Amino acid sequence: MxxxxxxxxxxxxxxxxxxxxxxxxxxxxxxxxxxxxxxxxxxxxxxxxxxxxxxxxxxxxxxxxxxxxxxxxxxxxxxxxxxxxxxxxxxxxxxxxxxxxxxxxxxxxxxxxxxxxxxxxxxxxxxxxxxxxxxxxxxxxxxxxxxxxxxxxxxxxxxxxxxxxxxxxxxxxxxxxxxxxxxVVDFAPAAPQAREEGAPVRLLFAGNLTDAKGAGVLLQSLALLPPELPKWHAVLAGAGDVAAFRDRATELGIAGEVEFTGWMVRDTILPLYRQTDIVVLPSRSEGLPVCLLEGACAGAALVSTPVGSIADVLHDGENGLMVMPDDPDALAHALAQLIGDAARREAFRTASRSIYVSRFxxxxxxxxxxxxxxxxxxxx
Known part of the structure; x- marks a missing residue:
C-alpha cells in the first residue's frame, strides 16, 4: 500500500x-x-x-x-x-x-x-x-x-x-x-533550449508500448524515413513488451537509431524532455495526454493524432503536425518534414512553449x- x-x-x-x-x-x-x-x-x-x-x-x-x-x-x-x-x-x-x-x-x-x-x-x-x-x-x-x-x-x-x-x-x-x-509543473523555464549544430534530431515517445498508443506504427514509420534526412535518434520510454518491440526494431533495420528505456520515473524522464526536439504519440484514443503537455512545456514540436482533446495542445501547423491513427506512411511523412526542416522545427518548438505557458x-x-x-x- x-x-x-x-x-x-x-x-x-x-x-x-x-x-x-x-x-x-x-x-x-x-x-x-x-x-x-x-x-x-x-x-x-x-x-x-x-x-x-x-x-x-x-x-x-x-x-x-x-x-x-x-x-x-x-x-x-x-x-x-x-x-x-x-x-x-x-x-x-x-x-x-x-x-x-x-x-x-x-x-x-x-x-x-x-x-x-x-x-x-x-x-x-x-x-x-x-x-x-x-x-x-x-x-x-x-x-x-x-x-x-x-x-x-x-x-x-x-x-x-x-x-x-x-x-x-x-x-x-x-x-x-x-x-x-x-x-504540468514548469520543469523547463528556459525552454526551448538551443541545439548544437549537427546534433541528431531527438524524438521521444513516452507511453506504454502498445498498439493502442501507436508504438508499432511509430516503428514502421521510422523504418520508412528517407536515408538522406539529417541524423535522428528516437527514444521509446514506456512499459510493456519491450523485448518484442526491440526485436521488431531489429527486423525493420532501425535498431541502431531506436533506444528502448522501459518505464522511466519522473526525475529521469523530465531531463530527457528538455533534450527532445519532437514528441510523438500516434495513439488511437486519448483524453488529454500528459506526455504532450510535458513536451510542450519543454519546447518540443509535437506529432500526434486528432483524437480526444489533443487538439487543445497540438495546433496543427503551428506547433506540430496531426496524422490519422494507424497510418505509418502519413506519420513518416510528418516526421520527415520536421527532421528535415530545422527552421520549421524550431518555430514549432517555440510555439509549443507558448501554448503551454498560456493554457497548461x-x-x-x-x-x-x-x-x-x-x-x-x-x-x-
Whole structure:
C-alpha cells in the first residue's frame, strides 16, 4: 500500500489564513505509479508541496496499486480498508475520485457510496478516452458510471470535446460537466533550449508500448524515413513488451537509431524532455495526454493524432503536425518534414512553449480544481 501523501499548506511565519479545503484524492496506482493519471497528480503533489499556499490540502491514496489486469481484485480490499480508515480518522471536505471505465466504474461507485455514508461530497474526474460507440455493446459498467456521475457533487472532464461527447452519450446537460484541463509543473523555464549544430534530431515517445498508443506504427514509420534526412535518434520510454518491440526494431533495420528505456520515473524522464526536439504519440484514443503537455512545456514540436482533446495542445501547423491513427506512411511523412526542416522545427518548438505557458501551467489546473471544490461545498 502506497503511503498517503499530505501536501504542505503554508510556509512557516505566514499569517494565518482560512482553513484549506481538505481533499482525499484517490489515484488508481498512487502518485508513484505508472500511468497518465498518476503522472498528472504527481505534478499536483509536487506543486502543492513546493509552491505558494493554494488553499488546498490534499492526501493521495491508491485504489488498485501496481496490480495488473484482474490482480486489482486481490489488492482492492486492502485499499478499501485504508480508505475507510482515512475517512474515519480525519474530516475531509471532498473526496476526489479519478475514474475511467470498466472495472474502474465499479470501484468508484463503492468508494463514492462509502463517502456518502460518511457525509463527504465527491468530485468525479473522468479520464477515459473510451465510451462505446453507437451499435457497440454496452457493459453494465456504463450504467454504473452514469450513477456515479449523477451522485457526484461535480464531474470534471479534460476538455470541451469530452464535455460534449460525454453529455451526449449519457443524455445529460453539458453544464453538468466541468472542464479542467490537465497541467504540468514548469520543469523547463528556459525552454526551448538551443541545439548544437549537427546534433541528431531527438524524438521521444513516452507511453506504454502498445498498439493502442501507436508504438508499432511509430516503428514502421521510422523504418520508412528517407536515408538522406539529417541524423535522428528516437527514444521509446514506456512499459510493456519491450523485448518484442526491440526485436521488431531489429527486423525493420532501425535498431541502431531506436533506444528502448522501459518505464522511466519522473526525475529521469523530465531531463530527457528538455533534450527532445519532437514528441510523438500516434495513439488511437486519448483524453488529454500528459506526455504532450510535458513536451510542450519543454519546447518540443509535437506529432500526434486528432483524437480526444489533443487538439487543445497540438495546433496543427503551428506547433506540430496531426496524422490519422494507424497510418505509418502519413506519420513518416510528418516526421520527415520536421527532421528535415530545422527552421520549421524550431518555430514549432517555440510555439509549443507558448501554448503551454498560456493554457497548461499547473497553477491553472489547481486553481480550476479549487473553484470546483468551492462550488460543491457552497451547494450544501
Amino acid at each position: 502506497h503511503r498517503a501523501d499530505v501536501a504542505r499548506r503554508a510556509a512557516p511565519g505566514r499569517m494565518m489564513s482560512p482553513r484549506p479545503i481538505r481533499v482525499l484524492c484517490v489515484v488508481p496506482r498512487g502518485i508513484t505509479g505508472r500511468g497518465g493519471i498518476e503522472t498528472l497528480f504527481a505534478h499536483v503533489d509536487e506543486q502543492l508541496r513546493s509552491g505558494p499556499d493554494t488553499g488546498l490540502e490534499m492526501v493521495f491514496m491508491d485504489s488498485r496499486g501496481g496490480a495488473s489486469r484482474a490482480g486489482w481484485i486481490f489488492y482492492f480490499p486492502f485499499a478499501l480498508a485504508h480508505y475507510v480508515w482515512l475517512l474515519a480518522s480525519r474530516r475531509y471536505d471532498i473526496v476526489h475520485l479519478n475514474t475511467t471505465t470498466n472495472a474502474s466504474a465499479w470501484r468508484k461507485w463503492l468508494l463514492q457510496s462509502i463517502a456518502g455514508l460518511a457525509g463527504v461530497k465527491t468530485v468525479v474526474h473522468f479520464h477515459s478516452s473510451f465510451l462505446p460507440k453507437p451499435g457497440e455493446p454496452r457493459g453494465v459498467w456504463v450504467s454504473v458510471l452514469r450513477r456515479v456521475f449523477e451522485r457526484a457533487g461535480a464531474v470534471v472532464v479534460l476538455g470541451e470535446y469530452w464535455r460534449t461527447f460525454v453529455a451526449r452519450f449519457y443524455d445529460m446537460p453539458a453544464e453538468r460537466f466541468q472542464v479542467v484541463a490537465n497541467g 501551467q499547473l497553477e491553472a489546473m489547481i486553481g480550476a480544481l479549487r473553484e470546483v471544490y468551492q462550488k460543491v461545498l457552497a451547494s450544501r
